[in-house]
Amino acid sequence: MEHNAGGSDARKVSVAQVLVYELRVRDAMTRPPITAGPGDTLRSIQHLMKAQRISGVPITGGDKLLGIVSIEDIIRALDKGYIDDRAEQHMARGVITLRDYFTLVRAVAEFDRHEFGRFPVLDSNDHLVGVITRGDITGCLMQHLERRAEEALAHEAELRAARASDRTAHRVVVRAPVRTGDYDNAGKVSQRVRQVLRDRGIDPEIRRRAAVVAYEAETNIIIHSLGGEIVATIDTEKIVIEAVDVGPGIENIEQAMQEGWSTAGRLPRELGFGAGMGLPNIKRCSDKLEITSDNEHGTRLHSEVLIKKAGATP
C-alpha cells in the first residue's frame, strides 16, 4: 500500500520536473562554444567577452579543453597590470566540466555544488562541444514548457474540432413542405423525427416531446396557414424544429398561446383538431420556443428540445 501511495505521488510531479529529467545538457548548452587559444592575450579575451556578452571563455588547443578564463580573472589582470599576458599564463586549469549527456537535473546539482557561473561541456570523446550557464538551463526549460503548452492547446483545439465535426456528421435534417388542408399527410415530419430518435436510442420522453412539437407545428400549418414548410434538425445535442408559413399570420400570439382558444373551422374540428391546444402543447414540450408572426411574412416558429445525456439530471 505504501508503495502504491508513493507511486501516485510520483505521478503528480510537474511538467518542469519531468523536463529536467528528460532534457540533457546538450539540449540547453550554447554551441559551438566561444573559445580562445592559449596564446591569445587576456586583453583580446576581455574584448571577446564584451563583444559576445559572456563571462567566461574556455581555452582550447584543437578540440581539447586546456583551461578557462573568467571575468574575475580579467578583473584581476587589469588590477595587477598583466592584461597583456597570454591566457596560458593565468588561466584556471583542471577545470570542472559537465558531459553533454548529463541530465539537466544533474547539471543543476553541479551548479549548486560548485558555485561557478558556467561549465564547459565535453562529449564522451573529451571534445569541448559547448558551454552551459544557469541561464541556459532556465531558457531551455521555458522553451520546452512553452512547446508543451502549445502542443496541449493544439491537442485541445483538435479535440474540439473533432467533436464539432462529429456533431455535424450526426446531424439529420428532415424537411417537408406542408400544404393547407392536407390533413391526410399530417405527421410526416413528426414520424421521421420519431424514427431517427428511436434509432439513436434517445430517451422516449424526449422523443415524444419532439414528436409532439413537430406534429402540432405541422398541423398548425395545415389548419391555419396558406402553406409552409417544416424543418427538423437533429444532432447529438438537440432537436430543432422550425415551422415557417407564408401567412396569414397569427393575429394575437398571446391569445393563441392560451389553452382552448382556437380559430379552427368546422372541418378540422370534426377531425379532432382545433382544440386550441396546439401552441400550448408546443410550449410545454419545448425547452426553448420563439414565435414571430405578422400578416406580411406569415409565422415562423422555432422550437428546441434538448437531448439530455443518460444519467444527467433532468
Next chain:
Amino acid sequence: MNAHLIKLEELLPSIRAQVLTGSAQVGVDGCYISDLLSDVLARAQPGVLWVTIQTHRNVISVAATKDITAVLFTCDRKPDPSIVAEAEEQGIVLLRTSLTTFEAAGKLWELGLRE
C-alpha cells in the same frame, strides 16, 4: 403507475370489441378518453388504451407520437382499411366496438383499468 398491466384479450369480451389489427396479447396499463387530438398529445400517457370516436388517419399519427399501445373506436365507427394498414405498420393495436364511449369506459373501469 405501470404496476398493473392488463392484457387486451381480458378486456375484449366485456366491451364487445373486435380486433382490427395487432395482437390482443399485449397489455395496457391505463386508459385515456378524448376526441381532441391535441388533448391526447398533451395528456395521454404512453402505453395506454385510447378510446375515441375519431377514425381519421391522424389518430394513428397521434397514437404513434405518444407511444400509445392500442386505440378503441366506439359507436360502431369503422376506420378506412388504409388506416388499419398504417396502424399495423406502426405497431398500434386497433379495436372496435358498437358500445358508446361512455359504456366502454364503464366496462373498462369495472375490469380494473383505473389509471
